Amino acid sequence: MFSKTLHISTSPHIRQGMSTDMIMRNVVYAMLPLVVFSVVSFGLNALLVIITAVASSVLTEHALCRWSGKSSTVSDWSAVITGILLGLTLPPIFPLWMTFLGGVVSIAIGKFVFGGLGSNAFNPALVGRAFLQAAFPVAITTWHPSFLEGRFYSISKSVAAFPFSTPVVDGISGATPLSAFKFDKVTADTADLAFGFISGSTGETSAVLIILGGIYLAVRKMMNWRIPVAILTTVFVLSWILHIIDNQVYPSPEFMLFSGGLMLGAVFMATDMVGSPITPRGVVVYGVFIGLIVVVIRIWGGLPEGVMYAILLGNALTPHIDNLIRPRVYGTKKTKS
Amino acid sequence: MSANQILSTQPNPTEGSKKMLIAMVGIGVICALLIVLSYEGTKERIEILKAEALEKAVFKVVPGISKTRIFELTAEGTFVLSDGKDRSKTLVYAGYDDSDAFKGIAIEASGQGYADILRILYGYDPEEQTVVGFYVLESKETPGLGDKIEKDEDFLSNFKALTVALTEDLSKIQNPVVPVKSGLKKNPWEVDGITGATISSRAIGNIIGESSAKMIPLIYSQKETFISAANPNSK
Amino acid sequence: MTPTKTTDLKADPSSTDEFIKGLWRENPVFVQVLGMCPTLAVSNSAINALAMGLATAFVLIMSNVLVSSLRNFIPKQVRIASYILIIATFVTMVDYAIQAISVDLHKNLGAFISLIVVNCLILSRAEAFASKNTIGKSALDALGMGLGFVFALFCLGAVREILGNASIFGITVFPESFQEWIIMILPAGGFFTLAFWLFLFNNYKLKKAKA
Amino acid sequence: MPKNGSKGEKNSTDIVLNLQSHTFRHGVHPPENKEETNKLPIRQFSFSPLIILPMQQHIGAPSRIIVREGQEVLRGQLLAEANGYMSVPVHAPVSGKIRKIAKVPVISGQMTEGIHIETFPYSGQEVIEGTPINFETASPEKILKGIQDAGIVGLGGAAFPTHVKLKIPEGKFCDHLIINGIECEPYLTTDHRVMLEQANDIYIGIRYLIKATGAKEVIIGIEGNKQDAADHLSKLIPADLPVTVQVVPVKYPQGAEKMLVTSLLGKEVPSGGLPIDVKAVVVNVATTAEIGRLLPHGQGIQERVITITGPGVKKKGNYLIPVGTPLRYVLEQVGAAENISEVYMGGPMMGVAVSNLDISIVKGTSGIVVFGEDNIAKTDKIFPCIKCGACVDACPISLNPSKLGILAKSEGYDTMAEEFHLMDCFECGSCSFVCPSNIPLVQYFRLSKGIIRKRNAEKTAKANV
Amino acid sequence: MKSESFWYIFINASLINNFVLAYFLGICPFLGVSGKMETATKMGAAVTFVMIISSVCAYGIHALLVAINAPFLQLISYIVVIAATVQLVEMVIKKMSPALFRSLGIFLPLITTNCAILAVALFQTAKGYSFFGSLAFALGAGVGFTLALILMAGVREQLDFADVPKVVKGTVITLLIAGILSLTFMGFSGLGS
Numbered sequence A: 001m002f003s004k005t006l007h008i009s010t011s012p013h014i015r016q017g018m019s020t021d022m023i024m025r026n027v028v029y030a031m032l033p034l035v036v037f038s039v040v041s042f043g044l045n046a047l048l049v050i051i052t053a054v055a056s057s058v059l060t061e062h063a064l065c066r067w068s069g070k071s072s073t074v075s076d077w078s079a080v081i082t083g084i085l086l087g088l089t090l091p092p093i094f095p096l097w098m099t100f101l102g103g104v105v106s107i108a109i110g111k112f113v114f115g116g117l118g119s120n121a122f123n124p125a126l127v128g129r130a131f132l133q134a135a136f137p138v139a140i141t142t143w144h145p146s147f148l149e150g151r152f153y154s155i156s157k158s159v160a161a162f163p164f165s166t167p168v169v170d171g172i173s174g175a176t177p178l179s180a181f182k183f184d185k186v187t188a189d190t191a192d193l194a195f196g197f198i199s200g201s202t203g204e205t206s207a208v209l210i211i212l213g214g215i216y217l218a219v220r221k222m223m224n225w226r227i228p229v230a231i232l233t234t235v236f237v238l239s240w241i242l243h244i245i246d247n248q249v250y251p252s253p254e255f256m257l258f259s260g261g262l263m264l265g266a267v268f269m270a271t272d273m274v275g276s277p278i279t280p281r282g283v284v285v286y287g288v289f290i291g292l293i294v295v296v297i298r299i300w301g302g303l304p305e306g307v308m309y310a311i312l313l314g315n316a317l318t319p320h321i322d323n324l325i326r327p328r329v330y331g332t333k334k335t336k337s
Numbered sequence B: 001m002s003a004n005q006i007l008s009t010q011p012n013p014t015e016g017s018k019k020m021l022i023a024m025v026g027i028g029v030i031c032a033l034l035i036v037l038s039y040e041g042t043k044e045r046i047e048i049l050k051a052e053a054l055e056k057a058v059f060k061v062v063p064g065i066s067k068t069r070i071f072e073l074t075a076e077g078t079f080v081l082s083d084g085k086d087r088s089k090t091l092v093y094a095g096y097d098d099s100d101a102f103k104g105i106a107i108e109a110s111g112q113g114y115a116d117i118l119r120i121l122y123g124y125d126p127e128e129q130t131v132v133g134f135y136v137l138e139s140k141e142t143p144g145l146g147d148k149i150e151k152d153e154d155f156l157s158n159f160k161a162l163t164v165a166l167t168e169d170l171s172k173i174q175n176p177v178v179p180v181k182s183g184l185k186k187n188p189w190e191v192d193g194i195t196g197a198t199i200s201s202r203a204i205g206n207i208i209g210e211s212s213a214k215m216i217p218l219i220y221s222q223k224e225t226f227i228s229a230a231n232p233n234s235k
Numbered sequence C: 001m002t003p004t005k006t007t008d009l010k011a012d013p014s015s016t017d018e019f020i021k022g023l024w025r026e027n028p029v030f031v032q033v034l035g036m037c038p039t040l041a042v043s044n045s046a047i048n049a050l051a052m053g054l055a056t057a058f059v060l061i062m063s064n065v066l067v068s069s070l071r072n073f074i075p076k077q078v079r080i081a082s083y084i085l086i087i088a089t090f091v092t093m094v095d096y097a098i099q100a101i102s103v104d105l106h107k108n109l110g111a112f113i114s115l116i117v118v119n120c121l122i123l124s125r126a127e128a129f130a131s132k133n134t135i136g137k138s139a140l141d142a143l144g145m146g147l148g149f150v151f152a153l154f155c156l157g158a159v160r161e162i163l164g165n166a167s168i169f170g171i172t173v174f175p176e177s178f179q180e181w182i183i184m185i186l187p188a189g190g191f192f193t194l195a196f197w198l199f200l201f202n203n204y205k206l207k208k209a210k211a
Numbered sequence D: 001m002p003k004n005g006s007k008g009e010k011n012s013t014d015i016v017l018n019l020q021s022h023t024f025r026h027g028v029h030p031p032e033n034k035e036e037t038n039k040l041p042i043r044q045f046s047f048s049p050l051i052i053l054p055m056q057q058h059i060g061a062p063s064r065i066i067v068r069e070g071q072e073v074l075r076g077q078l079l080a081e082a083n084g085y086m087s088v089p090v091h092a093p094v095s096g097k098i099r100k101i102a103k104v105p106v107i108s109g110q111m112t113e114g115i116h117i118e119t120f121p122y123s124g125q126e127v128i129e130g131t132p133i134n135f136e137t138a139s140p141e142k143i144l145k146g147i148q149d150a151g152i153v154g155l156g157g158a159a160f161p162t163h164v165k166l167k168i169p170e171g172k173f174c175d176h177l178i179i180n181g182i183e184c185e186p187y188l189t190t191d192h193r194v195m196l197e198q199a200n201d202i203y204i205g206i207r208y209l210i211k212a213t214g215a216k217e218v219i220i221g222i223e224g225n226k227q228d229a230a231d232h233l234s235k236l237i238p239a240d241l242p243v244t245v246q247v248v249p250v251k252y253p254q255g256a257e258k259m260l261v262t263s264l265l266g267k268e269v270p271s272g273g274l275p276i277d278v279k280a281v282v283v284n285v286a287t288t289a290e291i292g293r294l295l296p297h298g299q300g301i302q303e304r305v306i307t308i309t310g311p312g313v314k315k316k317g318n319y320l321i322p323v324g325t326p327l328r329y330v331l332e333q334v335g336a337a338e339n340i341s342e343v344y345m346g347g348p349m350m351g352v353a354v355s356n357l358d359i360s361i362v363k364g365t366s367g368i369v370v371f372g373e374d375n376i377a378k379t380d381k382i383f384p385c386i387k388c389g390a391c392v393d394a395c396p397i398s399l400n401p402s403k404l405g406i407l408a409k410s411e412g413y414d415t416m417a418e419e420f421h422l423m424d425c426f427e428c429g430s431c432s433f434v435c436p437s438n439i440p441l442v443q444y445f446r447l448s449k450g451i452i453r454k455r456n457a458e459k460t461a462k463a464n465v
Numbered sequence E: 001m002k003s004e005s006f007w008y009i010f011i012n013a014s015l016i017n018n019f020v021l022a023y024f025l026g027i028c029p030f031l032g033v034s035g036k037m038e039t040a041t042k043m044g045a046a047v048t049f050v051m052i053i054s055s056v057c058a059y060g061i062h063a064l065l066v067a068i069n070a071p072f073l074q075l076i077s078y079i080v081v082i083a084a085t086v087q088l089v090e091m092v093i094k095k096m097s098p099a100l101f102r103s104l105g106i107f108l109p110l111i112t113t114n115c116a117i118l119a120v121a122l123f124q125t126a127k128g129y130s131f132f133g134s135l136a137f138a139l140g141a142g143v144g145f146t147l148a149l150i151l152m153a154g155v156r157e158q159l160d161f162a163d164v165p166k167v168v169k170g171t172v173i174t175l176l177i178a179g180i181l182s183l184t185f186m187g188f189s190g191l192g193s
Helices: A020-042 A044-067 A078-089 A096-108 A124-135 A177-184 A190-195 A207-219 A226-245 A253-258 A262-269 A280-300 A307-324 B003-009 B013-061 B153-160 B198-221 B223-228 C005-009 C015-023 C036-041 C046-069 C076-101 C103-112 C114-118 C120-128 C135-165 C187-210 D012-021 D140-149 D162-166 D190-197 D199-213 D224-235 D257-265 D285-297 D327-334 D390-394 D401-409 D413-418 D430-434 D441-464 E006-016 E027-032 E037-068 E071-096 E098-104 E107-112 E115-127 E131-159 E171-188
Strands: B067-073 B079-081 B091-096 B102-112 B117-125 B130-138 B178-180 B190-192 D042-044 D050-054 D078-081 D096-105 D111-119 D176-181 D217-223 D243-248 D280-284 D303-309 D317-322 D340-345 D367-372
Touching: A020 A044, A020 A078, A020 A207, A020 A262, A044 A078, A044 A096, A078 A096, A078 A124, A078 A262, A096 A124, A124 A307, A124 C187, A124 E171, A177 B198, A190 A207, A190 A253, A207 A262, A226 A253, A226 A262, A226 A280, A253 A262, A262 A280, A262 A307, A280 A307, A280 E171, A307 E131, A307 E171, B013 B067, B013 B091, B013 B102, B013 B117, B013 B130, B013 C076, B013 C103, B013 E071, B067 B223, B102 B130, B102 B198, B102 B223, B117 B198, B130 B153, B130 B198, B153 B190, B153 B198, B178 B198, B190 B198, B198 B223, C015 C135, C036 C103, C036 C114, C036 C135, C036 C187, C036 E027, C046 C076, C046 C103, C046 C114, C046 C120, C046 C135, C076 C103, C076 C114, C076 C120, C076 E071, C103 C114, C103 E115, C114 C120, C114 E071, C114 E115, C120 C135, C135 C187, C187 E171, D042 D190, D050 D096, D140 D162, D140 D199, D140 D285, D162 D199, D162 D280, D176 D190, D176 D199, D176 D224, D176 D257, D176 D285, D190 D199, D190 D224, D190 D285, D190 D303, D199 D217, D199 D224, D199 D280, D199 D285, D217 D224, D217 D257, D224 D243, D243 D257, D257 D280, D280 D285, D285 D303, D317 D327, D327 D340, D327 D367, D390 D401, D390 D430, D401 D413, D401 D441, D413 D441, D430 D441, E006 E131, E006 E171, E027 E131, E027 E171, E037 E071, E037 E107, E037 E115, E037 E131, E071 E098, E071 E115, E115 E131, E131 E171
Parallel strands: B178 B190, D042 D317, D176 D217, D176 D280, D217 D243, D303 D367
Antiparallel strands: B067 B079, B067 B091, B091 B102, B102 B117, B117 B130, D050 D111, D096 D111, D303 D317, D340 D367
16 A cells, blocks of 8 residues: 655645746736727737737747757747837837847846846846837837827838838827827826726727736736836826916826836836836835836926836836845844845 | 065155155156147147138038138127127127128027037028028937937928018017928928927927017117128227 | 066977967957957947057057067066156157148048047057067067958958948948947947957857867 | 833733734735644654654754664663753654664755664553642753753754754843744644644643743734634633733734744734844744653653645644654554655644654644645746736745846855845745745755855864964 | 036036946946956945046146146046055055955956046046036046946846846846947936026
């Protein structure tokens, strides 16, 4: 009896059952409504952009793993997230060849060189996005109006631009609410902003869907809710104060909150676990810092939008936050760093 | 190690310091000689090249002239001849044609661009009361984006005839120069922006707007100073 | 000072080696990672890179020769100060020379010409090689290192200009429709391009070590 | 943090504070899985024909055998005596004949001195009486000696000699005696049943403990999932004893000494210190019951209550099993599934996986949890740490397991100990439990601590030379 | 000029045109001492300090050179004065605070050949800043340098524990991080416009 060899493990012998690939998968689920909405509002173009971003991220991850003689880590789903996030931050008529390049840069420079998942100091998708912003500043600020007639069966010339060639913008281009405000002091209707009847990146337009996705993740404990809350609160409070000081110069807090990539960034990018602090208090500092930089860049900077830069800066600051803010260990006096 | 070096590592103190002094002075003399020689040797050519470069710019913004004279703005708001070396002063370059007639004036202005301070030169024709030319002296604007302000034909055509007419009492510009969004220019005093280089192109509009509001009334009222300087006594 | 002991003790190494080593095996940029500041700052176009490389090479050669010829005359205690003085002199000369050649080029290179003074490559060659070797050898060493530097800068400048401006030496190399990668002529592109070249070098070295 | 109360006095503010909180920071909520056995009364387990009794059942020096091969022994007879202060004696769990004295395997995988006893098949297995100790007349020292002589160690699982723990160091005072009835380990219901069925023994035990420690108040801490036990004990509190029963929220590792002190007293045990540093002594409830059961008769431990449960067991229950019963025999008796794959001694959080079934039940065995092959749905794939912070939120003493894990992998042991308080970790397993990347954090820490201890020992040795 | 407020000069030198990330100045120490947080902070402090002092010196020298009309001596006098200043600072610190000297000591000689220091002197002259403008510039440059160094150090410290591919270990990964930081700092462009 009982001839089988026993399985030996060290304690604890039970696990909560959450696993990293499961978290990653759920983040993908939480973003799917955004993908669907962006296809609904921007049509085939947005779909192609997102698919290309995902494909290039996954392919790059696979290729690099192979090249360096490791087994492929595609199955942990993190490359898929990077791809979707990258796709969601690009304009709907962004050329596919540039999108593909962005995916390669995201994974290669944003993740692989750092040692892969868990070591990437910066959000890979944002590294790719920042690269594209610097490389192709015109294409990445060429926006497209949403809910155009015929969007489901036509592909923009710009999207289909031949690799390495300059995209040609056909038809109308639209300004994002933020650039409209920055340059012409025109603010958009808050309801339009919240529900996504505006121009912008493929995934940033519908604040409501982003929040719903965030709530899903927060409830399933797969996202640190403190991060978006800290960022959004900071942006709201700061812009509210400024708005009170001079409501002609400074936009309303709700405009600040719902426009641009703030929601998407706060909910899906700043919350990237690898690049954010690990302690609850550290996370709040991180969120407040990002919110502050967003407001500074949007209000006083030369660019209409600063969420991407704010999060990358937050990522760079994270090691220091973790280093400086450590919880007091049980039974010890206040620890110094 | 050679014997020489071993010796030099343990020198006799007094002899060592003496040797040190000689060496330093010797090297100092050689260096000074080389520097002064190269400075003197290139000085003339550099000055010529620099002057040429500046003239080229001034000629560009004030069409039809063949020589210029530099003036600087004093604290009292008057213009006096200058050698153009003091960079803290606001400089203007009066342009004259072959017959020494005062044709217009190039005004230096600067302001905040996208990446750093932008320094520009724009030409003003007091006769027509318009801006007649524009040139970027110094810019660190993003290549391929912000630097369109130097290349974009549509943008540059803004400054072929930009109205800066003064009010009746000559105290200020009737319609200050303002930047507008690309394609929305309706009046001759508006500067049409560049799509994709909004910030930089607006910055130019603002710099000219600000500078012209201050400088144009002053220049217009002192037209005589420039006209009379055409044939200065000093030369 | 020991780094060059081997060269002193060994039977006189062929002078071609003094020259060749700087080009490839001990390339100042790709292998020794020296003089990064000008390497990155002015390599956004091939012409700037070339001009900067040549200017640096000139200063390197001249100061190496002078340091070498004065090597028995300069006391040890003040050698660094003397080297800096000598280097600064040649840099000033180069600065004026470039101004006299083209104001535009001087404007493009900006203060980085003056900053050749603090290029660690020059000081390190003066200290490590010229101060212990004959004039001939020092000149060859400087020539090799200088050309190695030019080569490295050119590699960087060429990639950055081709991708970032679709041209090389100002001559367009791609059809009109080519989309420039603006990032390549921005600072970030400088970092990325240098990283890319170093990556290639590392990869080559690792492969060779394995083989 | 409330300051420690003044010496020897009950500090009322402390109590008020803890009434509000009754818990500690962080912690986890593993599935309890107690409902299958917590209603089952304690039953006497059958006597195994062969008892294998290791001499190393406790922390400290192994007991010294005083019997010889071939000797016949009676149940309760002293077989081995304490080998020094940090040791306890071993008594015969059955009446039988000593077949041999040889090395026997223990759970750690090592071999230790042990006694094989062939159980007399038809013996009545009566326990022989010793010299009773009266809690009213005996001095504290006498009681401690009695506890040692009874072979009593912490029955919660640690098996630390109880008399050592109860010895109040010079200059320190014990105000609070805490009886630990938390049993926060999933699956285990041993303490739960003891509290329901052995209330009298517990209160007698408390009398001994009060005498031994000089405690002024006694708090019985019970987790909220054992309300029936709390009610039962509250009802039976003797009028002359300063006992309160305190129900605390269900949260792992509530039963850890330090956590319990914090929950009940609102104070933190200083790093590297013991509960006595905040004037408290914590004793497991089963240990207390055993003291109350054995000391009045001067007997020693022969058996203990063990919960046998888990999906791989047919006849789950709480059994009174003689110490030294071979594990294989136990599993045969309760009808373990044929394809058993994992067996833990103790609970699934801190218990030890058994590598072979030839080891025996020891005094510290609080439970046996058996999993069949089909009950294990564990993925062994270890992902890199994604710094999700789940472990930071779980660690009851606010360590940063993520950072510690990364440091352990790169062998940064000194940093771990000096900067990140590794030595405070008591390996409760909360971090590994929540880790989505399946990183064996506790294992890392155990190894690292071992290395650090070794290094420190070497250092001291060097310094002493 | 209106937009050349001290505040703007400071922001420009530290964030918009960060010395390290936009001008590539001080790359050698940036690559060299950014591996550890502690050294990075100290190096940053030392550089900032020396920058301010040499900025003041350079302002004086420039005025002198203009007075005697000898612009060709600019470079040589700057470098000599900076080298001398560093020596002097080293000696003063050694005397005044041996503790500070011990922690900063090894960095000070390195600073002499730090191109960022010389660049502060050269740039402030080229831009024609006033005395206080120069100070703001030097302070901004120093803060910018420190900021870049510290951010880099944080990321690199983490990398010590990461499984960085061998082929990019060392300079390559550091340059790539610098590139990413440089991209990040582009977010500040146009600040204050």
